[in-house]
Amino acid sequence: MSDVLILPGLFGSAEGHWQQHWLQDQPGSRCVTQDAWDHPNLDRWLLRLDSALEEAGEAYLVAHSLGCLLAARLAGRSTAHRVKGALLVAPCDLAVTEILHPGQISFGEMPSAPLPFPSVVVGSMNDAYMPVDRLTLFGRLWNAETRNIGLAGHINVASGFGRWRNGYRLLEALKMQPRGRRHIASMSPAFAM
Numbered sequence: 001m002s003d004v005l006i007l008p009g010l011f012g013s014a015e016g017h018w019q020q021h022w023l024q025d026q027p028g029s030r031c032v033t034q035d036a037w038d039h040p041n042l043d044r045w046l047l048r049l050d051s052a053l054e055e056a057g058e059a060y061l062v063a064h065s066l067g068c069l070l071a072a073r074l075a076g077r078s079t080a081h082r083v084k085g086a087l088l089v090a091p092c093d094l095a096v097t098e099i100l101h102p103g104q105i106s107f108g109e110m111p112s113a114p115l116p117f118p119s120v121v122v123g124s125m126n127d128a129y130m131p132v133d134r135l136t137l138f139g140r141l142w143n144a145e146t147r148n149i150g151l152a153g154h155i156n157v158a159s160g161f162g163r164w165r166n167g168y169r170l171l172e173a174l175k176m177q178p179r180g181r182r183h184i185a186s187m188s189p190a191f192a193m
Contacts, residue, residue: 003056004029004171007049009065009092010101012037016157018164019064026168029062042107045070046077053082061086062171065129065154066107068121069094072142075113085118085174089167090155091138092129100129112141118177119144120170124152124159145177 006019006029013019013031023029032052034045049070053059061083063071068091074080094110121144123135132148139146147170153159 003059005049005052005056005059005061006031007061007063007067007070008034008037009063009067010037010040010097010105013064014157016162017064018155018157018161018167019062021163022062022167025163038104040066040105040107042070042073046073049074050077050079053079056082058082058084060084060171060175062089062167063087063091064089064156065092066097066105068092069107069111071119072111072113072115072138074117075111075115075142080116083117085120085171085177086115086144087120087122087167087171087174088142088144089122090127090130091121091123091135093131093134096129096131110138112138114141114143118174120174120177121146122149122155122167122170123147124149124155126151127154129154 004026006023008019023031032049034048061071063086068088071086071088074083094107098105119142121139123130125132125148136146155161
């Protein structure tokens with residue numbers, strides 16, 4: 001069984017977040033912890049992710065919000081070959097996130113390089129951190145399958161996503177996806193939960 005590395009975003013994933021449930025429910029999953037959840041720094045966060053990938057040998061990534069941008073920053077890095085696939089849930093748009101949380105994030109520009117590993121971007125039509133047109137744009141730039149799950153907010157506890165069993169199904173589907181495949185799809189709201 002391959003490791004699953006959980007990549008939370010700004011402030012980490014609090015108790016009750018679907019990523020916390022994932023850590024409990026999914027054998028072989030572990031969180032890539034960061035020193036400063038409240039003040040993310042791209043260089044430091046990347047070093048932690050590189051180290052976790054080196055330790056794992058190879059792994060799937062399951063990221064939320066700013067963690068998605070961290071995963072996308074692996075494009076062009078030597079550790080990218082260790083990633084078997086990435087489930088990128090509710091990626092944030094840095095410009096919007098910096099307005100919502102001024103002075104807290106040092107993450108550079110939005111990553112735009114194609115990802116060298118199979119990826120699925122999951123977003124919603126009403127995410128305050130990522131307008132749907134930008135979700136589609138970055139899914140295309142990252143060469144990822146894009147799934148819009150409807151009115152699901154930021155796909156976090158505040159929008160009703162505690163134990164998100166359909167997330168497990170999305171990762172299982174990703175594991176079956178051949179390299180280089182990209183497809184844009186919408187999902188019914190019933191599949192979201």
